[in-house]
Amino acid sequence: xxxxxxxxxxxxxxxxxxxxxxxxxxxxxxxxxxxxxxxxxxxxxxxxxxxxxxxxxxxxxxxxxxxxxxxxxxxxxxxxxxxxxxxxxxxxxxxxxxxxxxxxxxxxxxxxxxxxxxxxxxxxxxxxxxxxxxxxxxxxxxxxxxxxxxxxxxxxxxxxxxxxxxxxxxxxxxxxxxxxxxxxxxxxxxxxxxxxxxxxxxxxxxxxxxxxxxxx
Numbered sequence: 001x002x003x004x005x006x007x008x009x010x011x012x013x014x015x016x017x018x019x020x021x022x023x024x025x026x027x028x029x030x031x032x033x034x035x036x037x038x039x040x041x042x043x044x045x046x047x048x049x050x051x052x053x054x055x056x057x058x059x060x061x062x063x064x065x066x067x068x069x070x071x072x073x074x075x076x077x078x079x080x081x082x083x084x085x086x087x088x089x090x091x092x093x094x095x096x097x098x099x100x101x102x103x104x105x106x107x108x109x110x111x112x113x114x115x116x117x118x119x120x121x122x123x124x125x126x127x128x129x130x131x132x133x134x135x136x137x138x139x140x141x142x143x144x145x146x147x148x149x150x151x152x153x154x155x156x157x158x159x160x161x162x163x164x165x166x167x168x169x170x171x172x173x174x175x176x177x178x179x180x181x182x183x184x185x186x187x188x189x190x191x192x193x194x195x196x197x198x199x200x201x202x203x204x205x206x207x208x209x210x211x212x213x214x215x216x
Contacts, residue, residue, distance in 0.1 A: 005049070006032075006042040012114040045113035047128045052106035060099030064163055067091040082171050085164045092163025093156030100155045105144040109135065 010028040017028075035041035068091050072081055083091070109131050116126070126134070135143050 005046060009042060009044055009114045012111055016115050044116070045110040048106040048110040048113065051128070052103045052110070055106075056099045056103035059102045060095045060159065063095035063098045064091050067094060082167055085168060088167040089160035089164040092166075093160035095163065096155035096159025097152060099159075100151045101145075101148065104148050104151065105132075108144055108146060 006029070007025075010025055010032070013028050013032070014025075032041045037044070068083060068088070069079060071083055071087055071091065072079060082088075109128055112131050112135065113126075113128070116131075139146070
């Protein structure tokens with residue numbers, strides 16, 4: 001994330017730049033390099049980005065697993081069973097919506113910090129908490145969720161596909177692991193049988209040799 005984060009900042013700035021300003025990535029990076037914050041401009045909004053990972057990922061996975069277990073119980077299947085792809089996509093889509101809703105205020109703050117310009121003479125940008133406080137003071141709770149409805153179109157599709165593919169790849173890997181384990185067990189059994197047959201054959205040869213020496 002730390003390596004590609006400046007590109008995310010540049011994308012956010014390009015999205016709100018007036019016509020004729022910052023028309024390409026090079027121009028945006030050149031503008032950011034002249035910022036008094038120096039490297040701080042390239043990583044503006046990193047704190048709310050990192051802070052948002054925990055509630056987003058935690059809520060999304062908790063919701064997905066909860067819905068998955070509920071559907072498995074409704075189908076009368078074991079807890080270790082896998083759902084059909086369309087059901088995984090449904091669970092993932094709902095999980096994505098809830099995860100976005102929980103973490104969205106941090107996303108709003110991140111965008112504000114990425115696209116903010118410093119006041120005249122200032123060398124540092126407002127902190128995450130300061131941006132939070134200003135946003136609530138000026139726009140109220142509504143401002144914390146401005147634009148969330150657009151994410152409701154994107155999140156179900158993206159997360160539905162992601163969780164469906166995750167479940168499918170996991171199933172394929174488990175099947176591959178099971179086949180490998182069965183192949184190793186079969187090979188081990190065949191080796192043990194072959195070894196036992198060799199031991200019996202060697203024992204019969206020794207018995208024949210012993211009887212031959214006894215007759216002489």
